[in-house]
Amino acid sequence: MIILVTGGASGLGESITRRLAAGPDDVVYFTYYRAEQKAKQIEADFTNAFGLKCNFKDENDVARLKGAIGEFKPDVLINNAYFGSFMKAHFHKIPADDFLLEFKENVIPTLSITQAAIDCFRKKKRGKIITILTSALVNIPPAGAGTYVANKAYLGKMTKVWAAENSKHNITSNTVSPSFMLSAFTKDIDERIVDQVRESNPLKRLLTTQEVAETVAFLTNAPDHINGIDMLINAGSAIR
Numbered sequence: 001m002i003i004l005v006t007g008g009a010s011g012l013g014e015s016i017t018r019r020l021a022a023g024p025d026d027v028v029y030f031t032y033y034r035a036e037q038k039a040k041q042i043e044a045d046f047t048n049a050f051g052l053k054c055n056f057k058d059e060n061d062v063a064r065l066k067g068a069i070g071e072f073k074p075d076v077l078i079n080n081a082y083f084g085s086f087m088k089a090h091f092h093k094i095p096a097d098d099f100l101l102e103f104k105e106n107v108i109p110t111l112s113i114t115q116a117a118i119d120c121f122r123k124k125k126r127g128k129i130i131t132i133l134t135s136a137l138v139n140i141p142p143a144g145a146g147t148y149v150a151n152k153a154y155l156g157k158m159t160k161v162w163a164a165e166n167s168k169h170n171i172t173s174n175t176v177s178p179s180f181m182l183s184a185f186t187k188d189i190d191e192r193i194v195d196q197v198r199e200s201n202p203l204k205r206l207l208t209t210q211e212v213a214e215t216v217a218f219l220t221n222a223p224d225h226i227n228g229i230d231m232l233i234n235a236g237s238a239i240r
């Protein structure tokens with residue numbers, strides 16, 4: 001398989017890239033922005049992994065990536081990259097322009113890259129889209145995380161549209177919703193809150209990026225009958 005992982009050189013994305021590149025028959029393309037050193041290290045560790053620099057804030061970079069998708073023709077797209085902050089402020093204190101900016105910089109590039117992948121998958125008559133959401137979509141949204149959770153909810157609904165519109169072309173679209181993991185995205189969260197999250201987890205430990213990568217790897221090989229589903233990874237701390 002030929003796989004594309006966005007944000008695949010750091011955090012959860014790095015674990016996904018490394019897990020998938022360990023399959024010697026697969027070729028893994030991954031995007032990075034700031035994590036150039038990590039990208040080089042992954043390329044040094046795996047002869048079947050190739051980094052592509054792409055800043056989602058730069059329309060030319062995104063257009064270049066879409067062009068590259070048409071050339072290396074992936075079988076699997078993993079929408080992982082997301083930046084901004086998990087916690088901002090309570091909703092009523094956020095300037096309206098901030099909602100638009102975070103949407104424009106994160107959601108629009110993800111939609112645009114997915115369109116290029118679907119064009120390619122339709123020509124190949126097969127393909128898999130796996131999108132990383134968040135377990136914060138289940139139950140009560142964490143205070144201060146409104147922008148993040150709402151953007152993920154928007155993406156979550158779009159992933160269902162991709163599933164519905166493309167199932168007859170052997171294209172699936174599924175999502176993975178992890179609970180809290182230690183990464184650059186969560187590094188500013190107060191240690192006391194991290195301790196509370198750990199204590200409230202039924203397993204009394206935090207989810208690791210490697211565990212999520214294992215779930216993503218499962219979906220890359222899952223039967224086409226698995227379509228439009230969300231894999232919630234939260235140790236059963238909230239059940240829907």
Ligand SMILES: NC(=O)c1ccc[n+]([C@@H]2O[C@H](COP(=O)([O-])OP(=O)(O)OC[C@H]3O[C@@H](n4cnc5c(N)ncnc54)[C@H](OP(=O)(O)O)[C@@H]3O)[C@@H](O)[C@H]2O)c1
Binds near residue numbers: 033035
């Ligand atoms: N950590 C958690 O608790 C948690 C829980 C649930 C879901 N998630 C989701 O998991 C995914 C990965 O997050 P993470 O925890 O691994 O956080 P992270 O380490 O901050 O990863 C964010 C990724 O986005 C990329 N990125 C940042 N700025 C970018 C830009 N301007 N253009 C393109 N890519 C850019 C980063 O690439 P570079 O490093 O190369 O810049 C990085 O690979 C996200 O979708 C996040 O919402 C995280």
